[in-house]
Amino acid sequence: MICHIDDFLQKSVKKFPQKMLFKEMGGVSITYKEFDDLSQKVASKLLSTLTPTFTQSPILIILPKSINTLISFFAVAKSGNFYTLLDEKMPLERIEKIISVLKPKAFITSKSLNLKLDLATLYTEDFESYERDEEALTKARLKHIDTNLLYVFFTSGSTGMPKGVSISHKSVIDYAFWVSEEFELDENEVIANQAPLYVDASLPDIVGSVVNGGSLHLIPNASFAFPDEILSYLEKEKITMIFWKPVIYNYFAPNKESLKPYPLKYLRKILCGGDLLSAKTLNIWRSHLPHTLFANLYGPTEITDVCCFYKVDREFKDDELLPIGKACKNTELLVFDENKKFINEVGKKGELYVRGTSLSLGYYNDTEKTKAAFIQNPLHNNYLDLLYKTGDIVAYNEFGELLCYGRIDNQIKFKGHRIELGEIEAVLNSHEKIKNSACIFKDDKLIAFYESEEELDLKGFLKEKLPAYMLPKQSIKLAKLPLNINSKVDRLALYASI
Structure with missing residues (x-):
């Protein structure tokens, strides 16, 4: 044992x-x-x-x-x-x-x-x-x-x-x-x-x-x-598996040409997690390594790294959202609306909750925050059955897989519509000249930041893919988006910058 x-x-x-x-x-x-x-x-x-x-x-x-x-x-x-x-x-x-x-x-x-x-x-x-x-x-x-x-x-x-x-x-x-x-x-x-x-x-x-x-x-x-240094190292040391953040895959392969000098023939498994991977980035890597397993993993720290996953088994357009998939073994995923009503139909958005052995035992020395995040299963009250409240917005697709639209705290209500900023970012990230993007809502304005080597006119591109109420009022080019210590976009720094 x-x-x-x-x-x-x-x-x-x-x-x-x-x-x-x-x-x-x-x-x-x-x-x-x-x-x-x-x-x-x-x-x-x-x-x-x-x-x-x-x-x-x-x-x-x-x-x-x-x-x-x-x-x-x-x-x-x-x-x-x-x-x-x-x-x-x-x-x-x-x-x-x-x-x-x-x-x-x-x-x-x-x-x-x-x-x-x-x-x-x-x-x-x-x-x-x-x-x-x-x-x-x-x-x-x-x-x-x-x-x-x-x-x-x-x-x-x-x-x-x-x-x-x-x-x-x-x-x-x-x-x-x-x-x-x-x-x-x-x-x-x-x-x-x-x-x-x-x-x-x-x-x-x-x-x-x-x-x-x-x-x-x-x-x-x-x-x-130094992407070239790392890719050379993977080749030289015959690395078979990597599990990296999306931002790293973005930077290492901004286009199909960037990976060409590196066959990476030993690399059999490529896993990604910690943030939302863009389909555009996935497609660049898959075209270079067509026989490699690619998997998109999802999970907050509170559930021991990963609670659901998707092994890529079909083609995606560059502007599609990649699934975060289905529950890991010995884990259950539950979706509830804001009134704790259970959701299991395709396309209806709600908040993701997780149950299983993977759950954290709470926040150390902080009973109040623990009680707020780890709650009794709303489906019954027969025994202690804790769920972790992830704060992420999800919905099922027609394959029974979950799609993640970002954080509830990145969901806004604007002009009578609920908007997930992650949906706008997914479209921006599909642009061939954008490496990464982030949207914020400040002073009653949707503002998009994008990382690119050149100034882009994004109005026409976004109008073809988003409804009018989701179009950013302002688009700001940055040489590099600020990242926090976990290699995620530092949104507080973006708020402070304007």
């Missing part, structure tokens, strides 16, 4: 002890056995540092994307506690806000970052010198149950106070089985990681490797500014 994320690692260590598990792009690598040994040492040090309690302790990690970060993840899990990873470039003010919510009991970092917090601190430079304590590790494992937390990832809160999404071992184990089975992952998988390790989009990369005996290449976030 698998009840600890480390159970997966132990199985792979026995089968592939000398195989490379993780490799930093242009840097060091580590085998399964070396990784397991080091994470046990760090776990032992944590156990000797922490004051014993009857509950799990939060451990704060601030490190760049690296093998040491992953060692820290597994070390914290082996110690019976849970981790929070923060971006090493995060402003001190936000770190302090998160600390006030998390109240960590220990801190893992690097001496090179020169971060001093009033916490018991373990430095990556000392990892090798720590001693393994088999007895302490065994005691920690015997106390473990699968509903214990594995991690708490912090997302932005509307009040300015970050929200800590609490995810259990059980949820990640369920996810690991699903992603491995659905995408037929095995020991031959060589994955190239794009997502920062402090977001859950990195989960399929990590568990997809550890669970199946594969290998994972860690690509620094800054390197994605």
Whole structure:
């Protein structure tokens, strides 16, 4: 019975002890056995540092994307506690806000970052010198149950106070089985990681490797500014699978010519998630790699990365919305209108709710926000049956697949019509000269921002595809749309810019 994320690692260590598990792009690598040994040492040090309690302790990690970060993840899990990873470039003010919510009991970092917090601190430079304590590790494992937390990832809160999404071992184990089975992952998988390790989009990369005996290449976030360098790396290292954000696919292939120098013949699986992928971008990649599996994945952090998916099995016009598909195994998707009336007919829009093992255990140290987002199933009141309220607008198409139209907070009422800004963006993104776009509603005006190398007259293009009430009053060209730390368009920055 698998009840600890480390159970997966132990199985792979026995089968592939000398195989490379993780490799930093242009840097060091580590085998399964070396990784397991080091994470046990760090776990032992944590156990000797922490004051014993009857509950799990939060451990704060601030490190760049690296093998040491992953060692820290597994070390914290082996110690019976849970981790929070923060971006090493995060402003001190936000770190302090998160600390006030998390109240960590220990801190893992690097001496090179020169971060001093009033916490018991373990430095990556000392990892090798720590001693393994088999007895302490065994005691920690015997106390473990699968509903214990594995991690708490912090997302932005509307009040300015970050929200800590609490995810259990059980949820990640369920996810690991699903992603491995659905995408037929095995020991031959060589994955190239794009997502920062402090977001859950990195989960399929990590568990997809550890669970199946594969290998994972860690690509620094800054390197994605150089598409040719990354595409050459995929070719050279014989990468078989990637799971990247839509914005990365957009930038790497603005047109069909950009991919021509790179055959990418080993790349068998291309997954996308974290935002809405445009059909235009999908079509560019599919025309270059016609025999590769493409999948569009959807899910908020609160449901352990992914709750529904669509494996591309047909052609799409450039201005069509791609489906987010159907529920993952052991997950149920429910759509309700604003009065909590159940919707299952084609074309009728409502808000998406999710139920299943994947659900977060709530927002850490925030009962009020947890109660607002995780609600009793409106279909009955017979027992506790929680749903997560995603805040996303969806509708079924004729294939029984869900289409996502964007956030409820990006839905506006204008001239008597409800408008999803995501629909306008999908049309803009289909323009052959637009790399990315975003719409906002400010001062009673619809304003479109688009990323292009040239100034475009979009009136005629949009009039052919959108009703008059959805036409932007103003279109603003930007050299590059502002992105937040999760590689999503920073809409607050756009509001502030005009």
